[in-house]
Amino acid sequence: IVHMAQEIKDKSEKDYQEVYNAIAVKLREEDEFDGYIGYGPVLTRLAWHSSGTWDKNNNTGGSFGGTYQFQKESNDPSNKGLHNGAEFLAPIHKQFPWLSHGDLYTLGGVVAIQELQGPVIPWRPGRVDLPEDMTPDNGRLPDAVYGADYVRNFFKRLDLNDQEVVALMGAHCLGRTHLQNTGFDGPWGAASNTFTNEFFLNLLNENWKLEKNEAKNMQWNSPKGYMMLPTDHALIEDDKYMAYVKLYATNNDKFFEDFAKAFKKLLEGGITFPQSTPTYRFETLDSQGL
Numbered sequence: 576i577v578h579m580a581q582e583i584k585d586k587s588e589k590d591y592q593e594v595y596n597a598i599a600v601k602l603r604e605e606d607e608f609d610g611y612i613g614y615g616p617v618l619t620r621l622a623w624h625s626s627g628t629w630d631k632n633n634n635t636g637g638s639f640g641g642t643y644q645f646q647k648e649s650n651d652p653s654n655k656g657l658h659n660g661a662e663f664l665a666p667i668h669k670q671f672p673w674l675s676h677g678d679l680y681t682l683g684g685v686v687a688i689q690e691l692q693g694p695v696i697p698w699r700p701g702r703v704d705l706p707e708d709m710t711p712d713n714g715r716l717p718d719a720v721y722g723a724d725y726v727r728n729f730f731k732r733l734d735l736n737d738q739e740v741v742a743l744m745g746a747h748c749l750g751r752t753h754l755q756n757t758g759f760d761g762p763w764g765a766a767s768n769t770f771t772n773e774f775f776l777n778l779l780n781e782n783w784k785l786e787k788n789e790a791k792n793m794q795w796n797s798p799k800g801y802m803m804l805p806t807d808h809a810l811i812e813d814d815k816y817m818a819y820v821k822l823y824a825t826n827n828d829k830f831f832e833d834f835a836k837a838f839k840k841l842l843e844g845g846i847t848f849p850q851s852t853p854t855y856r857f858e859t860l861d862s863q864g865l
């Protein structure tokens with residue numbers, strides 16, 4: 576299967592910046608969601624989950640077809656809670672009906688990272704909605720209960736190496752776990768809506784204890800009330816992953832640079848872009864004085 580991005584002839588950088596700004600203004604205004612965390616984290620997770628269904632071996636799934644819009648995919652138990660992100664984006668789709676669902680879900684994640692003071696994520700348009708029967712089966716997204724070997728093997732299907740995996744996991748600086756979504760409990764105190772390298776500093780500096788939570792799942796908790804999933808903690812149990820955790824804990828610029836590259840790669844998995852497709856680097860609201 577080839578997913579060839581369409582050439583968008585009648586839309587300019589200004590048009591896409593207008594979509595970016597509409598999402599960013601709504602993100603700034605609707606700040607009360609999830610105990611004043613806001614929609615940034617769930618939009619980031621929606622962009623990742625709509626892309627993380629890709630299988631490089633047969634080029635099925637991925638962000639191209641926008642199939643998260645179909646219940647077969649949005650009802651995947653792995654996607655519990657993401658409807659909040661999709662409902663947030665629905666009015667944006669109404670306002671800009673020419674934007675495909677695949678472009679909408681991935682752009683939502685780009686806006687979230689950039690507006691939460693993270694790095695600029697270069698982004699390309701041209702994903703094309705696929706029919707419902709092209710929706711990938713459930714079960715392509717990762718479980719949180721396993722260790723380093725599982726994580727390494729899982730991300731091979733997405734063509735992502737150790738360095739890219741550790742950089743991407745740094746997005747767990749945002750938001751929180753919700754017992755009713757995934758069976759992991761998240762501390763209110765530590766949840767954040769600012770993109771930083773805190774995740775790596777916490778992994779290295781906190782005193783982690785493996786405990787059974789209210790849903791009978793094992794998770795790592797710290798005296799400060801932070802938590803880590805088993806797949807998070809795996810990054811300091813494995814020497815190769817540990818080297819990158821230390822790099823990103825001590826070099827925020829390097830983390831930002833590597834995260835931006837890996838997140839773009841994740842959001843474009845399986846897509847062939849025509850040479851003529853522009854790569855957009857959007858301005859934040861702040862940098863536009865808005």
Ligand code: HEM
Nearest residue numbers: 616617619620623718719743746750751752753756757806
């Ligand atoms: C081994 C891979 C991963 C596993 C097992 C995993 C698992 C989880 C789980 C269980 C939650 C809690 C969801 C909830 O209860 O609402 C979560 C939240 C989140 N994940 Fe991951 N994740 C992984 C990788 C990623 C990646 C690669 C990204 C993005 C680059 C990401 C971004 C997020 C964000 C932003 C949240 C917070 C969502 C919110 O606050 O609503 N995760 N993840």
Ligand SMILES: NC(=O)CCn1cnc2ccccc21
Nearest residue numbers: 747750751752765801802803
């Ligand atoms: N700062 C915290 O204790 C929560 C950080 N955190 C760790 N693993 C996570 C997975 C998802 C969301 C937030 C996460």
